[in-house]
Amino acid sequence: MAIAQPPxxxxxxxxxxxxxxxxxxxxxxxxxxxxxHLNATLRPLGLSFARYEVLAMIVAAxxxxxxxxxxxxxxxxxxxxxxxxxxxxxxxxxxxxxxRSDRRSTLVSVTDRGRExxxxxxxxxxxxxxxxxxxxxxxHDDLHHLLSxxxxxxxxxxxxxRIAAADLPGGRP
Numbered sequence: 001m002a003i004a005q006p007p008x009x010x011x012x013x014x015x016x017x018x019x020x021x022x023x024x025x026x027x028x029x030x031x032x033x034x035x036x037h038l039n040a041t042l043r044p045l046g047l048s049f050a051r052y053e054v055l056a057m058i059v060a061a062x063x064x065x066x067x068x069x070x071x072x073x074x075x076x077x078x079x080x081x082x083x084x085x086x087x088x089x090x091x092x093x094x095x096x097x098x099x100r101s102d103r104r105s106t107l108v109s110v111t112d113r114g115r116e117x118x119x120x121x122x123x124x125x126x127x128x129x130x131x132x133x134x135x136x137x138x139x140h141d142d143l144h145h146l147l148s149x150x151x152x153x154x155x156x157x158x159x160x161x162r163i164a165a166a167d168l169p170g171g172r173p
Contacts, residue, residue, distance in 0.1 A: 034130065041128060045121050046091050052121050054084045055110065058094055059118045064107035066099065093117055 018024075038049040047055065053074060058065050071081045085108055088094035093114030099105035110118070130136065 037128070037130065038125065041124050042121055045117055045124070046093075047117065047121055048087075050080075051084050051087055052118075052125075054081065055088055055093055055114060055118050056122065058088075058108055058110045059115055064097065064099075064109045067096075067106045067108055070108065088114065091117075 035049060038052075042049060042052055054070060057070055057073060067078070067081060067085065070085075071078050074081065085094060085096060089096060093111055095109050095111060097107050097109070099107050
């Protein structure tokens with residue numbers, strides 16, 4: 001019979017952790033909390049935040065949008081975008097059609113109902129007050145700089161190849 005072992009305690013942060021590990025953990029935990037809150041806000045409208053991103057992009061295009069453009073703009077794997085559009089189609093918010101000028105390309109358009117839901121979703125998200133607006137403004141600037149610096153660092157990775165978020169495990173950094 002095996003004897004139960006006590007849980008292994010986490011290493012002391014000062015001894016082995018990278019100097020930015022607590023910051024990175026806080027960023028990831030904050031991202032999870034915000035994502036949960038956004039999804040909860042959009043759920044009554046039949047959307048997740050990921051579906052909202054795609055829907056908002058289609059609405060902003062003011063016309064049919066090639067799927068490949070959505071993939072590139074959102075830096076997601078084509079299968080992920082396809083699944084999100086499947087959900088939007090299933091809810092009657094978007095439709096797909098073969099591009100008549102290039103049959104290899106698929107165009108996505110918003111429906112009237114999709115446009116209405118997008119407007120409602122945008123209003124709901126704009127009404128969220130996660131934290132003080134001044135903090136959010138400063139954080140926006142800081143995160144933009146962090147994202148740009150991270151992308152530059154990944155571009156300078158060995159081999160000189162750009163690493164896109166879609167190439168990473170899970171499809172996003």
